[in-house]
Every structure is written in structure tokens, then in C-alpha cells.
Amino acid sequence: MTDSADKLDYSKTLYLPKTDFPMRAGLPEKEPQIVARWQDLDLYRRLREDAKGRPLYVLHDGPPYANGNIHIGHALNKILKDVITRSFQMRGYDSNYVPGWDCHGLPIEWKIEEQYRANGLDKDQVPVNEFRKECREFAQHWITVQSDEFKRLGIEGDFDNPYTTMAFHAEARIAGELLKFAMSDQLYRGSKPVMWSVVERTALAEAEVEYHDYESDTVWVKFPVARSHYSEAVRRDEGIDPLEHNLGLQRDVEGASVVIWTTTPWTIPGNRAVAFSPLVKYALYEVSECQNDFGPRVGEKVIFATKLVDEAATKSKLTLKFLRDISSEELVRLEISHPLAGLAGGYDFIVPMIPGDHVTDDAGTGFVHTAPGHGREDFDAWQDFLRGHLRYVFEPTSLSVVNGQLSYFAKPFSPQIPFTVDDAGFFTKDAPGFGPDREGGAARVIDDNGKKGDANKAVIDALIERNMLFARGRLKHSYPHSWRSKKPVIFRNTPQWFVHMDKDLSDGTTLRTRALAAIDATRFVPAAGQTRLRAMIEERPDWVLSRQRAWGVPICVFVDEDGNVLKDEAVNARIMEAFEAEGADAWFADGARERFLGSRANEPWTIVKDILDVWFDSGSTHTFTLEDRPDLKWPADVYLEGSDQHRGWFHSSLLESCGTRGRAPYDTVITHGFTMAEDGRKMSKSLGNQVFPQDIMKQSGADILRLWVMTTDYWEDQRLGKSIIQTNVDAYRKMRNTIRWMLGTLGHDEGEEVALADMPELERLMLHRLSELDQMVRKSYDAFDFKRIAKSLTDFMIVDLSAFYFDIRKDALYCDAPSSMRRKASIVVVRHLFDCVVTWLAPMLPFTMEEAWLDRHKDAVSVHLEQFPQVPAEWRDDALAEKWRKIRQVRRVVTGALELERARKTIGSSLEAAPIVYVADPALMAALDGSDMAEISITSGISVRAGEAPAEAFRLDDVKGVGVLFATAGGAKCARSWRYTDDVGTDPDYPDVSARDAAALKELQALGRL
Known part of the structure; x- marks a missing residue:
């Protein structure tokens, strides 16, 4: 050396x-x-400059609420969006991400009210625009906080110029979209049952509701049969001769009771009908034994669905004897009385029996108590009845006209839907005996804290007193709660502003058919989202837009005493101009009515003070973001949100855009799930x-x-x-x-x-x-x-x-x-x-x-x-890849054999080995031809032999025809590469390294690198 x-x-x-x-x-x-x-x-600006001239790819951001720190759902959502926009940006697009925030509505208003309550203040004592100013400042604070948190996640976007629903331009555009619905006669004021939060004093949309377990009072209530009869119309239509017909078959039900079951006893004062199903089997029963403290006595007759009678009899401690079957044709001819008839001078009207598709014999009695002011299905069935879609058969003892159609009644029915409960959950004068006329004051369904009031007890006590309670109990079930207050809601008939789902839009389409067509034209990821959203649109009622709150964009229309909307382009222009300059606060300022009506201020138009549902706000973001920003485009390539937004943002954006533009504002909808804890x-x-x-x-x-x-x-x-x-x-x-x-x-x-x-x-x-x-x-x-x-x-x-x-x-x-x-x-x-x-x-x-x-x-x-x-x-090179797939199979057997020897301490490094590889598979052997398997297997040497390996050879079950015998490497260890070779020392200048390494050292020396 x-x-x-x-x-x-x-x-x-x-x-x-x-x-x-x-x-x-x-x-x-x-x-x-x-x-x-x-x-x-300023990376965002550099990205825009670098992408200038490329095709736009736009992911429109679904706005989170600006009312707190971000949570894991925000992080999941924003990361997914960021990955999409970055990936398209790096693949030849100008993928501009503009973040946005939802700033109006109850989540923010509720926070300010909480601050007021904590300080002993009442928001109603503060000028509305002062209150709105505090809401705006609160939202702006959290926009700043969330922006920083999103940036910390690595989200890249136009955080210096985001969109917010409370920006003046946004409020003007939202108002403008509402006015489009008004001018096209899609907007109307109506009275329907909506989900109502007593705690928050406002109507709620389905997207603002979540379901929790709730224990309800349940009652089985008797509706006495007053009589059974035919009308002359049916006699004529069916060719029945009343003198020959055996009316005795009908008379045996007179004095019996139709029994209903409900989990909301407080809705009984609002009852106006009982629904049944022609698909359910019913029968007449008689009480033969009773062991109950209240309810039916021996000899009383009741009508039940046959499938449910045993359960009801057990619950009420009765023995019921079957008398005969009751057909649906007979049920529709029954005239029954309200169970509270005569109470406080009220309820003295007949209760029609009406067929309904929503009636089943899965639970209850097979009959559905119908209070049209307290449920959508009840409302729809009642409206069908009033429209004359059903043919009721009564003797012509009295005549009334309903929507221009003649009907015969022994007593008048009550066609008007009552307003039995006010916004605070108290019974009104439309619930005689329970409202203001009640001793001690009106009963209450739910109090300000979301707790049960005394309404159920008051109604149940009245039913017992009148011998109309068949049985009672309690039931734990899933019930809607406000997702903000976490308190139960009620269904309550109130005047609200709606958008028609099924009104002809003068082109043969309706909002529903447009939305369904748009869904079919949209790509959904995953595909199941399409089915889910379609089902929601197919079944949804008219879109309720109004909220009885203060913080939001107002329903900026004027109405006459009949609810007709003023349609005046000059008025609309003044509204839009003011909102653009001052924001929606202009609607609530002193003198707003006169300012906007102008020369029409002396006409009897009333300014509407309800605000828009925030889902209309967010559903309109595509207008003032995608349409109004030159760096974006309409429609968006993609919307991405959680799967709950099939009933939220995806839904409202679809309806808003279809109602004003005839198509969805997106081409693709992506949904993600929710994040659970590690244990599920x-x-x-x-x-x-x-x-x-x-x-x-x-x-x-x-x-x-x-x-x-x-x-x-x-x-x-x-x-x-x-x-x-x-x-x-x-x-x-x-x-x-x-x-x-x-x-x-x-x-x-x-x-x-x-x-x-x-x-x-x-x-x-x-x-x-x-x-x-x-x-x-x-x-x-x-x-x-x-x-x-x-x-x-x-x-x-x-x-x-x-x-x-x-x-x-x-x-x-x-x-x-x-x-x-x-x-x-x-x-x-x-x-x-x-x-x-x-x-x-x-x-x-x-x-x-x-x-x-x-x-x-x-x-x-x-x-x-x-x-x-x-x-x-x-x-x-697919052929090369296939060859190396086979080489790697052989290599796996070699490395497996070496690992075994390493575990046995036979060797410390694979370079100490020179195994013998037997390959019986000709295809594998051919793949190895010309390959340096020692280099590939990281050994100092290797021998490859064709044929079956000895029995003691190492094998892998999933690599057939390959076996390996271990052998240690010969030669000397190179001091530089640590390989064992026979040529170590062949170069006298470097006697302790291999010839390859010696040549490398001389080359390095010649280059002056040693």
C-alpha cells in the first residue's frame, strides 16, 4: 500500500x-x-400572474359561518378544496380560490343576544341598526381569526379579498335575486306549518334542524261517531236506491269512536280531520272487560286498525271483542265529532274522515289525527280536502260551498286553519279553553329555555274530564331540535314568505322540474349524492324564505292587505341603489318606506320586515362571486361540502339558480363525510x-x-x-x-x-x-x-x-x-x-x-x-416492466433467505453472502438472462442455476419454482465498498480495495478530488 x-x-x-x-x-x-x-x-398574486391566459378552473367556496374558531370539519373541508385548486393550478389551469363567509342569520345574532342577556339587556330596546352593527363587527372579527387559521393549514387563496354575504354589494345582489323571484310571481305570502324555534322566536329550515332523542307524552284519543250517511250525489253516481239499501250496517257504528294516537297532545285543539288509509284493514270492536281507571267502559264501541288493536287493548287494560270489519268506503261516510266539542264554547264542528297516503298500520291506531296547522302531511291532506280532490258523502241536511264546490254536511266543518300557538309557544284564542280565556292564563307548549310547558297536561286533563282519553303513555323517540340552541322545535302555522315549487314558470317548467333536470345534468362524487339530492327535491314543499329576526338581508318587498307584492321596477331600482351604497341597513332606517316607494308612498303598501333565510343568502353567492368577479366564471366547475349540504348549500344554490337562471350554478358536486372519534x-x-x-x-x-x-x-x-x-x-x-x-x-x-x-x-x-x-x-x-x-x-x-x-x-x-x-x-x-x-x-x-x-x-x-x-x-415500456416483475419475484426469495440467515446471526450484511439460486420456471429463468442478480440482490456474488432446488432450500409459497441455498461470499472485503471480491489488492496503489474501487480512486485523484 x-x-x-x-x-x-x-x-x-x-x-x-x-x-x-x-x-x-x-x-x-x-x-x-x-x-x-x-x-x-404575495404568492397568491404571483399564482394569478403566472396562470394568466390559462383556462379557468373554479371551485366555489361554500361559506362557513363567521362565529368561532375552526374545527376539524372546517379543516377537512378546506384541505380538500385546497388540494383541488392547487392540483388544477399545477396542471395548466388558472385555478383561483376565493374564500367566503356566511355572515348573516341566527348563529351570529344569537351570540350577540347572549352577550346582551349576560349584561341584562334586551335587544328589542336597541335601535335595530345598532344591533346589526354589532352583528357585523362580531362577524368581521371571526373572519379575521378564521382566515389566519385557514392560512396556517396551508390554504392558498384570495384572503385579502374574500367574499362575504354582509358586504354591501353582496347584500344588494341577494336582494336583487329576491326581487327576481318576486317579479316572476314565484314569491308569495302564505300560511303553512313550519318548524318553529320558541327559544329563538323564528322559523327554521330543515337544514337548521338536527334530531335528538326526546321523551314525549303519548295519548290515544276517542273521536265519537255522530252518524253515518250517504249524499244524494253518491246515490246518483253509484245507482243506490236508499229505500232498498240496508242502512242498518252503517247505523251500528253510531255511538262508536274512531281512536287516534299522537305524541303531541297539545295539537289536539288544532285538529280538523282524521285520516285513514284504504290500504289498511279496520274493524269495529266492543269493550267486553275493562280494568282501567279512565277510558272506555264495558259496552263502548271503538274502531281500530286490526293489526294494532291488541297493542292498544293491552295498553289501556281492556278486552275488546271483534264485531265486524269496516271498509274504507264506510269510513269516508262517517261524521265524527271533535273530542273537545263544547269546551269553552269551541270545537262545535264535524271532523271529516279523509284518506291519506301517509297513513300506515305500523304504529298507533291506523288513524292519523290531522291538525293542518302543525304538520306538513296534515296540511297537504287538508288542502286536498278543501280543493275538492276527495268526494265526501253526506246527507243534504246543510249546504256549504268550499272553493266553489258543493259539499253536504250535517254540521258545518271548520275550513280555516287555526293559529293555535303563538311565537312564544302559548295557546291563542284559536284554542278555546287553553288560550287567554283559560283560568290562570294561556297554557304553553315550550318555554323560553326549551323546557316542556303545561300545554300537554292541560289538554290531557280536558280529555279525561270529557271521557275522550282512551289511554296514555310516554315514548322516547327522535325529535327535531334547533342545531343552534339545541332545544326542541314545534310545528306551527304562521304567515311566511314562500317560493312556489310547482308553479308554471311560463315555459312549461316549474322550479321543481328545473331543479330535477339540473341534478341529472350534474356530476356527483360520490355518485350516491345525486340520488339523495334528487329525492329531497322530489319531496320538498314550497321553499320558505322568511325569518323573524334582525340580522340579515330583508325580504325587501311591499305588500297590500291581501298579501299581493308590489311589482315596480322603479321601486326596485331605488332599493338596489341604496343597498349597494349603504347595505341592507337602509331597509331598517327611519323613513325607508317613503324613500323606496317614492311617489307611491301615499298608497296602502306595507313594508315587510322579515329577513331572508340565510340559506337564500348562501344560495345566492354564485351571483356576486362567480358572476361579478372577472377572475372567476359562472357556473363553477365544482362545489365541495359535507354530505349534510344536500339539504343545505347544494340545495339552496340549486333552487336559487334554477329559479333565476334555469340551471345549477355548478357542474360537479363533491361531498365528504364527517369526522368521528377514533372509536367511531x-x-x-x-x-x-x-x-x-x-x-x-x-x-x-x-x-x-x-x-x-x-x-x-x-x-x-x-x-x-x-x-x-x-x-x-x-x-x-x-x-x-x-x-x-x-x-x-x-x-x-x-x-x-x-x-x-x-x-x-x-x-x-x-x-x-x-x-x-x-x-x-x-x-x-x-x-x-x-x-x-x-x-x-x-x-x-x-x-x-x-x-x-x-x-x-x-x-x-x-x-x-x-x-x-x-x-x-x-x-x-x-x-x-x-x-x-x-x-x-x-x-x-x-x-x-x-x-x-x-x-x-x-x-x-x-x-x-x-x-x-x-x-x-x-x-x-410494459415489456420491460413485465420482465422486472419476474426478476423482483426471484429477488424476494433471495432477500427472504438472507433475512433468515441474518436473524440466525450467520451474517451481518447481505454483502457477506453469495447464495445459489435455483429456478425451475423457464419464464423466470429467461427473465434473469443478462441480469446481475448479485447487484440486484445486494450480495457480493450469486449463482443462478436452472432446475428444482434441493429440499433444504429456502422457498416462498407465492413464488413457485424458486429456491435459494445460502452460501457465504468468497474473496476479500473491499475496504471502500465492503463488497467481497476476488480482485481486492489487484491494484498495488490501493491493495485493500477492489479493482472497481481502485479505478474510481485514481479517477478522483486525477480530477483533484482526493
Whole structure:
């Protein structure tokens, strides 16, 4: 050995990885620095400038409420949106993300009211625009807070110019959309039962309601049969001779009772009919025994659905004797009395029997108590009756006219829907005996705290007193609650503003048919969302728009005493002009009526003070965002929200746009599920299982949270907890280490190129894999299938790169001479691998990929200004991939055999081995031809023999025809590469290294690198 060789530290002669990219990410500290850098760079503006002239791709942001810190649902939603916009931006589009906020409505108003109540104040004593100013300031505060939290998640968008529903221009446009509905006669004032929050004193939409268990009082109530009869019309239509007809079959039900069951006894004063089903079997029964303290006595007759009579008899401690079946034709001829008839001089009208599709014999009695002021199905059935859709048959003892149609009644019925309950939950004068005329004052259904009032008890006591209670009980069931106050709601008939769903829009369409057609024309991800939204539109009632609150855009119309809307373009223009300049506060200012009506102020028009449902606000965002911003377009390419928005934002946006523009404001709808705790339970404060995005970012970093989102089936409900986060931390570390190794290798990249034809097969295989992955990545981003991308790239980095390609090529990359074509080709491939993997992952892990890109490209501005690399078509080589698939099968058997010997302590490194490989499969043997299996298996030597292996050979069950016999390597160990070779010492200048390594050392010495 020469003196120079004797003193040489061989580790310093190797091309070992060289990078400043740290193994430890330190994301909680590093990410805020990157956010600050993006802000200093004005990255959003640079993205817009860079994308100028490209096709627009627009994801329209569904606005969150500006009323608190973000939660895990916000994080999931915004990360998904960010990945979409970034991925399209990096694939040739101008994908501009404009964040937005919903600022009106009860969530914010409720917060201000809570502050008032805490200070002993009453909001009604404050001028309305002062109250609205506080709401506006509250919303603006939380917009600022949430903006910073979204940026910390890595969300890139126009946070300096977001859209908000409380901006003056937005309020003007929302008002303008409402006026379009008014001018096209789609808007009307009507009286229908709506979900009403007593606590919040406002109507609620279905999207503002959630269902919780609730214990209700249940009652079985008797409706006495007054008589059974025919009308002359039926006698004539059916050819019945009343002298020959045996009317005695009907007379035996007189004195019997039709029995109903309800979970809302307080609605009995509002009863106006009893519904039955022609599909249900009914019968007449007689009480033969009774053991109850109240209710039917022996000899009383009742009518029940036969399927339900036994349960009711047991509940009421009765024995009922079957008398005969009752047909639906007979039921419709019954005239029954209200169970509260005569109470406080009220309820003295007949209760018609009406058929209804909603009636079943699954529970109750087979009859449905119908209070049209307290339920949608009840309302619809009552309206059908009033419209004369049903043919009622009564003797002509009295005559009345209903909507122009003659009907015969022994007594008058009561066609008007009563307003039995006021906005505070108290009974009104329309509920005689329970309202203001009641001793002690009106009974109450629900109090201001959402607790049950005394209404149920008052009604039940009255029924018992009048011997009309058949039985009573309690039932725990799912019941609607306000999602803000968490208190139960009631169904209450109130005057509200509605949009027609089924009115002809002068082109043969209705809002419903337009919306259904738009759904059919929309792409849904997942596809089940289409079925869900379609079912909702098919069944939904008219759209109720009005709310009885203060903070929002008003229903800015004027009406006469009959509810007719003023349609005057000059008035509308004044409204729009004022809202644009001053916001919706102008509607509530002193003198607003005179200002807007102008010369028509002396006419009897009343200004409407209700505000619009916030779903109309958010449903209108497409107008003042997509249509009015030149950097966006209408319709949006995609809307993405949680699956609850099929009844929320997707729904209201669809109806608003179809009503004013005839189509949906989106081409694609994507829905995600909800985040559950790790054990599958719903996250809740009481269970202590909540996971907050702020905590994850503080402990692990936003990219870890983003990786979790990317690895979930986000369209289903996901789970999140400590162990799941740790799983993603572990996966992230492996990915980061792979990137770090590439950066270290590229620290020796001198920029040389190697033609594809000059590359070894292994390098061409890696380029083929990039070709495959490029197609998968692009297609999966188009399909919004992020999990497939994340899993495929993670597996590629860990399995194909770290455990295979890099493992094989470390020797060549570290030890080969500078002129080695193998080494040069490998560096070129690592360069391509890095550029592809980092850009493909940049939309998902923006912080880490930014850090890696800037470490590699010192003069770059940002990885997010890059495009996905264009992968040459000639990289694709399916035949080569098939060959190497077989080679890797053989390699797996070899490495398996070596692992066994390593576990036995026979060897410490695979380079100490030179196994014998037996291959009986001719196809596998052919694939190995010309391959350096020692290099591929990372051994110092290897022998490959055709034929069956000896019995003692190592085998894998899933690789047939391959066996491995272990053998140790011969020769001497190279002091530089640690391989065992027979040529160690053949170069006298470097007697302790192999000939390959000696040649490399001489080349390095000649270049002055030693």
C-alpha cells in the first residue's frame, strides 16, 4: 500500500448524500415560517400572474359561518378544496380560490343576544341598526381569526379579498335575486306549518334542524261517531236506491269512536280531520272487560286498525271483542265529532274522515289525527280536502260551498286553519279553553329555555274530564331540535314568505322540474349524492324564505292587505341603489318606506320586515362571486361540502339558480363525510374525544393533518385520534426520508444528461414507473380520488424506491467513478423522480414539498408556481416492466433467505453472502438472462442455476419454482465498498480495495478530488 493510500479515509472518497434538508421535520416551527414567506412573496398574486391566459378552473367556496374558531370539519373541508385548486393550478389551469363567509342569520345574532342577556339587556330596546352593527363587527372579527387559521393549514387563496354575504354589494345582489323571484310571481305570502324555534322566536329550515332523542307524552284519543250517511250525489253516481239499501250496517257504528294516537297532545285543539288509509284493514270492536281507571267502559264501541288493536287493548287494560270489519268506503261516510266539542264554547264542528297516503298500520291506531296547522302531511291532506280532490258523502241536511264546490254536511266543518300557538309557544284564542280565556292564563307548549310547558297536561286533563282519553303513555323517540340552541322545535302555522315549487314558470317548467333536470345534468362524487339530492327535491314543499329576526338581508318587498307584492321596477331600482351604497341597513332606517316607494308612498303598501333565510343568502353567492368577479366564471366547475349540504348549500344554490337562471350554478358536486372519534363515536365535549386542528398543528404540523385527509375515504365518515395521527406521522417520516435521500444524492448532480437508450434497464424501469404513475396521478386528481394518489406514491417511495431502487443503486452512486455511465444514469433518474414526486405531492403536502423544492432549486420562488412534469411517452415500456416483475419475484426469495440467515446471526450484511439460486420456471429463468442478480440482490456474488432446488432450500409459497441455498461470499472485503471480491489488492496503489474501487480512486485523484 502506498503512503497516500495508507493515510486515505475512504469514507471521504464516497459520493455520500449531501443535503441541508433535515431528517427531523420540525413542522410546527417550520410551517409558520413558510406561511410568512408566502405572504411576503404575495404568492397568491404571483399564482394569478403566472396562470394568466390559462383556462379557468373554479371551485366555489361554500361559506362557513363567521362565529368561532375552526374545527376539524372546517379543516377537512378546506384541505380538500385546497388540494383541488392547487392540483388544477399545477396542471395548466388558472385555478383561483376565493374564500367566503356566511355572515348573516341566527348563529351570529344569537351570540350577540347572549352577550346582551349576560349584561341584562334586551335587544328589542336597541335601535335595530345598532344591533346589526354589532352583528357585523362580531362577524368581521371571526373572519379575521378564521382566515389566519385557514392560512396556517396551508390554504392558498384570495384572503385579502374574500367574499362575504354582509358586504354591501353582496347584500344588494341577494336582494336583487329576491326581487327576481318576486317579479316572476314565484314569491308569495302564505300560511303553512313550519318548524318553529320558541327559544329563538323564528322559523327554521330543515337544514337548521338536527334530531335528538326526546321523551314525549303519548295519548290515544276517542273521536265519537255522530252518524253515518250517504249524499244524494253518491246515490246518483253509484245507482243506490236508499229505500232498498240496508242502512242498518252503517247505523251500528253510531255511538262508536274512531281512536287516534299522537305524541303531541297539545295539537289536539288544532285538529280538523282524521285520516285513514284504504290500504289498511279496520274493524269495529266492543269493550267486553275493562280494568282501567279512565277510558272506555264495558259496552263502548271503538274502531281500530286490526293489526294494532291488541297493542292498544293491552295498553289501556281492556278486552275488546271483534264485531265486524269496516271498509274504507264506510269510513269516508262517517261524521265524527271533535273530542273537545263544547269546551269553552269551541270545537262545535264535524271532523271529516279523509284518506291519506301517509297513513300506515305500523304504529298507533291506523288513524292519523290531522291538525293542518302543525304538520306538513296534515296540511297537504287538508288542502286536498278543501280543493275538492276527495268526494265526501253526506246527507243534504246543510249546504256549504268550499272553493266553489258543493259539499253536504250535517254540521258545518271548520275550513280555516287555526293559529293555535303563538311565537312564544302559548295557546291563542284559536284554542278555546287553553288560550287567554283559560283560568290562570294561556297554557304553553315550550318555554323560553326549551323546557316542556303545561300545554300537554292541560289538554290531557280536558280529555279525561270529557271521557275522550282512551289511554296514555310516554315514548322516547327522535325529535327535531334547533342545531343552534339545541332545544326542541314545534310545528306551527304562521304567515311566511314562500317560493312556489310547482308553479308554471311560463315555459312549461316549474322550479321543481328545473331543479330535477339540473341534478341529472350534474356530476356527483360520490355518485350516491345525486340520488339523495334528487329525492329531497322530489319531496320538498314550497321553499320558505322568511325569518323573524334582525340580522340579515330583508325580504325587501311591499305588500297590500291581501298579501299581493308590489311589482315596480322603479321601486326596485331605488332599493338596489341604496343597498349597494349603504347595505341592507337602509331597509331598517327611519323613513325607508317613503324613500323606496317614492311617489307611491301615499298608497296602502306595507313594508315587510322579515329577513331572508340565510340559506337564500348562501344560495345566492354564485351571483356576486362567480358572476361579478372577472377572475372567476359562472357556473363553477365544482362545489365541495359535507354530505349534510344536500339539504343545505347544494340545495339552496340549486333552487336559487334554477329559479333565476334555469340551471345549477355548478357542474360537479363533491361531498365528504364527517369526522368521528377514533372509536367511531361522534366527537363531543362531554365525551372528551374531540380532536382540534389547532392541537394537531401545534404538536405535529399541518402537513400531518393534510396527510390524514389525503389517506382517508373522505366521502365516507372518517375517524381521527392519537393512534391514527401517529400512523400518519410514521408514514410521513418514511416519505420525508426518501425525499431527503434524493436531495442528498442530487447534491452531487452536475446536470449531465443520459439518453434513454444508454441507460441500464433498472433506470429505464424507474422511468417506466414514473410514466405509469403520471397517468394515475392525473386521472386520480381529475376523479378527486386523493387516497389513491397518496397510497400509490407512498408505496412507490417506500417500496419501489427506498427498499428497491435506492437500495440497489447506493453502491453505484456512492462508489462508482465520476465517469460511470451507471452512476450518471442513476443521478438523472433520481432527478426525474424528485421533480415528479415533489410536484405531484405539492398540492397535498404544500409545506414539506415547498421546503424540499427550495432546498433543491435554490433560485426557485415556489414549487406551487411549477407545473407537473411532462413525462415522455417513450418512458413507457410494459415489456420491460413485465420482465422486472419476474426478476423482483426471484429477488424476494433471495432477500427472504438472507433475512433468515441474518436473524440466525450467520451474517451481518447481505454483502457477506453469495447464495445459489435455483429456478425451475423457464419464464423466470429467461427473465434473469443478462441480469446481475448479485447487484440486484445486494450480495457480493450469486449463482443462478436452472432446475428444482434441493429440499433444504429456502422457498416462498407465492413464488413457485424458486429456491435459494445460502452460501457465504468468497474473496476479500473491499475496504471502500465492503463488497467481497476476488480482485481486492489487484491494484498495488490501493491493495485493500477492489479493482472497481481502485479505478474510481485514481479517477478522483486525477480530477483533484482526493
